[in-house]
Amino acid sequence: MRSFGVVIVIIALAIPAYWFAQLAPNRDAEALFSQYLGVTALVAMGLSQLLATRMAVLEPIFGGLDRIYVLHKWLGVGAIVAILLHDTIDADMEALGRQTGLMEFAETLGEISLYGILILGVLTIATWVPYQFWRLTHKFMGAFFVLSALHFIFIGKPFDLGDPLAVYVLAICAVGTLSYLYTLVPFGVLQGRAAYEVASVDKTGDTVAISLKPLRGGISHRAGQFAFVSFVVPGKSEVHPFTISAAPNADKTIRFTAKALGDYTRSLGELAVGMRARVSRAYGHFQSSKRGSCDVWIGAGIGITPFLAWSGRRDLVPRPTHLFYCVQSKSNAVGLDELEAAAAADPNLTLHVVDSTVSGRLTADQISDAIGGVGKGVNAHFCGPTPMRKALKDGLVAKGMRRSAFHYEEFEIRSDLGLRKFSGWLIARGVRRFSKTASS
Template sequence: MDTRRLKLVYLAVVLGLTLVWWAGVPSDTWGQGFWAIRRGLLYYSGLMAIGLMSVAVTLAARPVQIERALGGLDKFYRLHKWLAITATLFGVCHWLIEITPRSMVRRGWVEAPVRAPRAAEVATGFDPFRDLHELAAGVGEWSLYLLLALVAIALWKRFPYRRFFQAHRLLAALYLVLVFHSAILMGPIYWSQPIGPLLGVLMAAGSIAALLSLFRRIGKAHRAVGTIESLTHHAESGVLEVVLRLSTAWPGHRAGQFAFIDFGGAEGAHPFTIASAWQADGRLTFGIKALGDYTRALPGQLFVGQTVNVEGPYGRFDFHALQGRQIWVAGGIGITPFIAGLEALAAGGGKATVDLVYSTRAANAALLERLHRLADAGGARLHLLETPKDGVLDAERLAALIPDWKDANLWFCGPSGFGRGLRRALTARGLPAANFHQELFEMR
């Protein structure tokens, strides 16, 4: 699934919620003046905020049942991010629609609404919409302030990953507060409209996902335990090769998939691409590039025999079961899924015709020897470009290297900007958009 199709899914969720809400709005709402319009928009913004947030929270729980439909975990994490941002914006609009008219009344810009007198009511029994209304309204405003702070932390990529991890757990708790706020303030009228049952299902799914997060149960069914069997630090390229030996069940993985690894401590699990094909021997290899404080510190922290937790496998960057005509393009550490692909080809795990183009600033001699050996064994053709002397790979260079590129499925893993530029250039030259596959490996 490319990003264009992902955007269509995003729009379908937003427009779908809007249309279901619209179906229950009385036809004369928009002709009854300022306060009726304000009330309609207040409910719309609030219902959209909690509805979109519910879908986002559900996706954060990594439901593998929908991974195929959304093109892989990396894809629906991108969708999770878009929905969470949109939900927050609707929440801000909801707050502004709530408070701005009050200021307008104080300034004399609009007249206060005339409320019809109601007959005295005698409270009988517990009515959550009545008895919890004040509490639900009170927690809403403060929850929004905290939500904005936590979303900012989640989006600020320079913020430490462990704080991002902790912020997401707090967001799960905050979401449950907002479910309470929304369920009570929707009131009986909206619960009886088409939007009510839909939001009920979404909030129930989101609440389950939030509780899984709070109790650290996300991905539990896909976890395995192992130990570090070997460590090789390639200082010149900043890559740490970690070989794990699993001691509990692992379902196997396809070349190109990734897993979350928890090496212990407060940092939490990080996603890394699996750099080895599955040989049913319990071994997994990961190539970890020093890209931040955490990964730079790993060579001095990890040790052979250390216990680790692995969760996975995830992802649909799987080379279509290694069939047909394919071009693999790797940039830097993006070579890792292709090492697994070459191993699978060498072991007879597929019949794809493959050209591998590897663009890197500094080629590691041991890695190059391994790539050549695996490519020869699997019948793949290897093209190496060292950018300091060979220049940057672009569409023209690729077309010159591989004349039949328009007939192939192209799989790219590397810097996201590099991939976007190559995709635009190649599709403009005639490559079908559906034939360009790129891992959206950004979890925040």
């Protein structure tokens, strides 16, 4: 994630503190702090909605889309924590006068948005919830954000809507609302306008490679990028991201390689030549290194897909490169013939197939022995499961590789981020709050 983007987010979250500090004299400090938490939650949610748009302008600021999604989720988690604290700490100020019916309505909107965001937040970090159900319910997150914005507008507060603080928060809310509406536009209207048709469908074990040829101009991409695709076929129109597993070519034919991990990906093998598809622009900043004495590429299972694209470009192998392909069974290794051909044609590329049923899981020691030692001139690029990534990174760094020389993309756009305990706390907190409201 790029530091510049993180700094922008931090500044955006910190700006309200300046105006709240000016309101502090002669105000109830506890209530003022509660209102500050509510405003901070609104800003975080507004920024989170903006990041969810996948607009092209965001990647140069924040980095690859995988990092943007991580920031999107952390902003959401931070907003939930701030909302819960805001709800727990009394925000009422006697100096604001008698509560009106409009203010009571605003409180009701706040309660509805609290429970809605709480439930959807738990569904987001609870990765055991089916993807299709999560994706459907997650669309309502923006609606609860809008209710939170209305709560802010109508609730009693120690400043006017024309004051700089309110104008700033309302501007963020407007950006967030417009971003939410943008995400509701059907795929194929603003995104996914590139029309393709299926050129071939090749199955290898539980993996399917789908080649698509453009019906018009097609998309441009760099080796290792991914795109969102929707097939214009009943039951397969759901939008999913897949790595483009073939190097760029003149006719702009692209290939997606997917492993059967759920009902949707299992059904991709039923696609037939001639079926239509819509494809988004290409995303991602997973690129080969430009410096160093040796490159190490590590693809675990379906994580081999970006390296299938890289191996098809001789210009991406300018120095000795070792590709470690980790598989559970060599007979089901997708693209193995293609990789062997690329290694045979390029003296800089050495392929190592690591069959876990024969030699166990890949270790940093095995990599070091294969490349003749790990030093500061070695760059590593990894695509695979998170636990494996962490183990190999720690092992290679311990052997002398620079930590910054280990490159990767998030293998799963949706993850619990280590927040299973937190989700339990959220559920318990929501139940207590609901019980309190029901009994009052």
